Amino acid sequence: MSEDNKKKSKPKWKKVLKIFFLAFFILAVIASGVVGGIVIGIIKDAPEIDPTNINSLLNQTSFILDQNGNVLEKIQMDTGEYRTIVSINQMPKHLKDAFISIEDERFEKHIGVDIIGIAKSAIDNIKAGEIVRGGSTITQQLARNLYLSLEQKWSRKIQEAYLALQMEKVLTKDQILEGYLNRIFLGQGAYGVQAAAQTYFSKDVEDLTIAESAALAGIVKSPTRYALYKAIKPEDFDSEKHIEVGELDILGEKYIAVFNAEAVRRQKIVLAKMLELGKITQEEYDEALAQDIKTSLKPGERKVQGISSYFNDFIKVQVIDALMEELGYTREQAEKELYTGGLKIYSTMDLELQKTLEEIYDNFTEVLLGKPDKIKAPALISWRLNKAQNIIDERNSILYYKKENLLDDNYNLLIEKDSYQLSNQNLIIKSPKLTIYSNNIDIADYYTIDDRKNLVTHRVGNLSLPSEEFSIGEDKSIIISANFLNKNSDFYSIDKEGRLLINQKYFYVQKEGIVQPQSATVIMDYKTGQIKALVGGRDIEGNRILNRATSSARQPGSTIKPIAVYLPALDNGYTAATPIDDIPFYDGNGNLWPNNWYSGYRGIHTLRKSVEQSVNVNSVKTLQSIGIETSIEYLSRMGIINRDDPTKDNFITRAENNISNDENLSALGLGGMTRGLSPLEMTAAYGSIANAGTYIKPTSFTKILDKYDNVLLDYSPKENVVVSPQIAYIMTDILRTTVSNGIAGRAQIPNIPTAGKTGTTQDKADAWFVGYTPHYVMGLWIGNDSPQIKLNQGSAMAAQLWKIIMTKIHEGLESKKFEQPPNIVSVNICTQSGKLATDLCSRDPRGSTVKSEIFVQGTQPTEFCDVHVELEIDITTNKIANEYCPDGSVERRVFIKRNPPYNPQKHNGIVPSDYQYTAPTEVCDKHNQDSWIPDWLENWFNNGNDEDYEDGEFEYNDNQDEPDGSNNNNNGLNIDSNEDEE
Structure with missing residues (x-):
């Protein structure tokens, strides 16, 4: 190329480059403007804040309202000591340092947003290959918790940063840190460090050690993963996998607290960071590592306060579930929204019905038995006592000690002098009062009798001993180390009688106790699925630890029959008139099974009468006929079985447990289920029959508003068809006559059609009545928390209480019939x-x-009865008369002819009570050709014809071969046994 051409091309290249950079600059400016505009727009949408009112925002209380909008409860996670907003000055320095070290090490230096911190966290996360450190400052986290939603969007992050900058302008670092530590979620329902200190360690925040503070700070990253213990249901507890550290009562449900080793691994990271930043010395670090967090945990001593009712407990449970299922919240987010989000929850509660129900339960014993002076203690209980007055079971094992036999007046544990010894400064105890469970020493429970003559049971917790400080001897004795005793000189003393007294401070005692028997009731509007009133137990001084209406599964007994057997049968070829023969039935081993509530067998019943009389044999036979799978299908439609998630129901399938499960005749035909069913489940299932065959999932609330009164959730419960309205009506009518004509007569409400079914489990451990009217469906259970203690009455008591409650709540309601569908x-x-x-x-x-x-219509019979037959019977033999039987011994009788025939010889001679009406199959063998003349003469004399004989007026044709009347003349005697006589 010539020099001239080169000169010409150079300016052109520069020009293109200039244009490129200019365009890039313009685009960058435009992009910046666009981004800036977007950011400005996002910031404009950020909520207006007043950073000076943080303390009031820390308590954004949610409300539960009744169906009319009246406030029922201000929801607080805890009251008193558990929800107190503690001052920054009450928090130990090492607690504040622990949170700053792991969450925001540059907290004292940044202006609300930490660019350096974000960069460092990114580098740390890249090095670790996972998220080990977040980029949000403590100020940003507080802004998010106070003012923003749970959405995971960039717009929220921008607003979060903006709000943090605004807060830093008007608040001191101490104010921000105080707000943060009082609001942060730390797992197990604990919001703030004071609540967490009580939840995990049963102590106040100022008493936390460095190790405990670091453990709490470690939770923030993931409260689900790093909570110091996990709450699991008792049925999921595995002693080989889990270490129990206590028991929990969460919104009326029982849980076991198991140690979470992940939390300690996280705690060590926090401690290492504190050491790195100079927040603690090497000596403090070593001492903190040496503290055993597992033995420091004391979750069992926490008590939920301020619960207004079992109903409200259940509302909270359902709201959390709904926020998770309907809106996609995590459990942590749902709980946070419930307890701190300022929600308005519209419940389905009918306040007047709830008050009526609770008033009856407040006077439970008197309602059933009358005046206290006429009640014999223990009321409603059938118990067995040993000579020492301890309650024992059928194997004579002690269930509950009499208080005086277990504890002294100061609640110290009593160990008899022959049950312990001191050896080499070790304390050796071998007593039935102490039992080893998974490295825990469990103390026996005790009972008292209250002023109203009720049995009251009291739980005693585990003996608080570090696992390394005791061992188990070959004879199952407990050997407590001298090292522990030297460090804890107050652990025991010896009284003047030589008994060992273990100090009460080393175990938990439930002094208020739980009244027995317990009971639970659910009342629903079955047309909407709305729960109108609910009581989960009888209380002593408001001590609610288990919602038995929703969370306690008990064997349902015969109340299972209508829903698991007879309703499916009616939908699969049976009718109310189908005959079922109550005759001996046998189990898989050839043994007679099951027994009826009455002795023996009664024979043929219709399906209706089988329900009315609660015939066990007929229930099992019908179930066998329709098949287990058919029964399971209908229970699935009625909400009893959750096929999508079996962990969410109480039914045990073969897939869940191949050995002990509910896929058998006993469980489905008689209610002998592995785990049982709750009153809520039973009530909703019966409600599906009442509601023309459509199941509606029971609900405790209708809608939820957020803190700005926007509709957060408008809840419509799920529903599905179980059977047709016609089949449901037939079943309803059968349950109606079960009350009016059957064994459930005690439940009949005056002037109101009443349908329902009783249920009693073996040895009266449980008593049920579940039923409904044209207005409500109600399920009621009575029993002891320990099924080994029995009731002194069965289902009659449940039916009686059911009638008392339903009669009261039906006052003033219209008396109407169950609505009959067409066809x-x-x-x-x-x-x-x-x-x-x-x-x-x-x-x-x-x-x-x-x-x-x-x-x-279409299922009614078209054929005529072929079971009744008429036969001529020889009354002297009760067999079919033959042609030789004299007239005087022959009668026409009506019998039943079983199909198939019943043979007593195949059943060791056992006969049902109606067997005497079964048509004979044998012909008379007493009368024959040789005996017919003497028989006739005897009959003739017995009829007063001796005078005619003496006059010689009788003639006999001796040429007659067969006395069938064919050769008779006018003087002969016709003895044709087939001839009808008027």
Whole structure:
């Protein structure tokens, strides 16, 4: 290329480059403007704040309202000591340092947003290959907790940074840190360091050690992963995997607190960071590492305060679940929103019904038994006592000690002098009062009798001993080390009688106790699924530790029969008139099973009567006929079984436990379930029958508003069809006559149609009545928390209490009938065949078996009864008369002819009570050709014809070969046994 051309090309290249940079600059400016505009727009949408009112924002209380909008409860996670906003001056320096070290080491230097910190956290995260450190400052976290939603969006991060900058302008670092430490979520429902100190260690924040403070600071990163203990249900506890550190009562549900080793690993990271930053010395670091957090945990001593009712407890549970399922919140986010989000929750509670129900429960014993002076202690209980007055079970094992036999007046544990010894300064105890469970020493429980003559049971917790300070001897004795005793000189003393007294400070005692028997009730509007009133137990001084209405599964007994057996049967070929024969039945080993509530067997019942009389044999036979899978399908439709998530129901499938499960005749036919069902589950299932065959998931609230009164959730419960309205109506009518004509008569409400079913489990451990009217469905359970202590009455007591409650809540309500759907027809049937009645059915020797029965159009019988037959019987042998039987010994009788026939010889001679009406199959063998003349003569004399004989007027044709009347003349005697006589 020539020099001239080169000169010409150079300016052109420069020009292009200049244009490129100019365009880039312009685009950058435009982009910056756009981004800036977006940021400004986002900032404009940020909420206006007053950073000076942080303390009031820390308590954004949510409210529960009744169905009319009246405030029922101000929701607080805890009251008193657990929710107190503690001053920054009450917090130990090492606690503040722990949180600053791990969450925001440049807290004292930045202006609310830490660019250096963000860069460092990014580098640390890249080095670690995972998120080990967040970029948000403590100020940003506080801004987010106080003012912003839970959305994971860049717009929220921008608003968070903006708000943090605003807060730093008007608040001191101490004010920000104080607000942060009082609001931060630290797992297990604890908000703020004071709540966490009580939740995990049962102490106040100022008493926390460096080790404990570091453990709490470590939780912030992930409260689910790093909480110091995890709460698991008792059925999920595995002693080989879990270390129990206490028991929990969370919103009416029982949980076991198990140690979380992940938390300690996180705690060590916090301590290392504190050492690196010079917040603690090497000596303090070593001492903190040496503290055993596991033995420091004391979750069992925490008590939930300020709960207004079992109903409100359940509302909180359902709201948390709904926020998770409907809005995608994590459990932590849902709990945070409930307890600190300023929500308005509209409950389904009918306040007047709730008050009525609670008033009856406040006077439970008197309502059932009358005046206290007429009540014999223990009220409603059947117990067994040993000579020392301790309650024992059938194997004579002690269930509850009498208080005086377990504790002294100061609640110190009493160990008899022959049950302990001191050896080499070690304390050796071998007593039935102490039991080893998974490295914990469990202390036996005790009982008292209160002023109202109720049995009261009291729980005693574990003996507080570090696991390394005791061992187990070969004879199962407990050996407590001299080292522990030297450090804890107050652990024991010896009284003047030589008994060992273990100091009460080393274990928990539930002094207020739990009244027995317990009971739970749920009242629902079955047309909407709305729970109108609920009580989860009987209380002593408001001591609510378990919501038995929603969270306690008990064996349902015979109340299972309508929902697991008879409703599915009606939908699969059976009718209310289908005959079922109550005759001996056998289990898989050939043993007679099951027993009925009455002795023996009663024979043929219709399906209706089988329900009315709660016939165990017929329930099992019907279940076997329709099949276990069919029963399971209908229970799934009624909310009893959750096929999508079996962990969320109480039903145990073979897949869950191949050995002990509920897929069997006993569980589904008689209610002998592995775990049982809750009153809420039973009430909702019966409600599906009442609601024309449509199941509606029970709900305790209708809508939730956020703190700005915007609708956060408008809740519509799930529903599905179980059976047709016609089948449901047939079942309802059967349950109605179970009350009016059957064994549940005690439940009949005056002037209101009442449908329902009783249930009693073995040895009266549980008593149930579940039923409904045209207005409400209600389930009621009575029993002891320990099923080994029995009731002195069965389901009659439950039916009686059910009637008392329902009668009260129906006052002033319209008396109306259950609504009958179309295509229901009535037909006169025979109760022995289930077919159309005949004249013979009306002549049954027990009385007429003709009944009017209802059917779904198209399922009514079209054939006539073939079970009743009429036969001529020789009354001297009760066999079918033959041609030789004399007239005087022959009668026409109506019998039943079983199909298939019943053979007592196959059942060791056992016969049902109606067997005497079964048609004979043998022909008379007493009368024959050789005996017919003497028989005739005897009959003739017995009829007063001796005078005619003496006059010689009788003639006999001795040429007659067969006495069938064919050769008789006018003077002969016709003995044709087939001839009808009027």
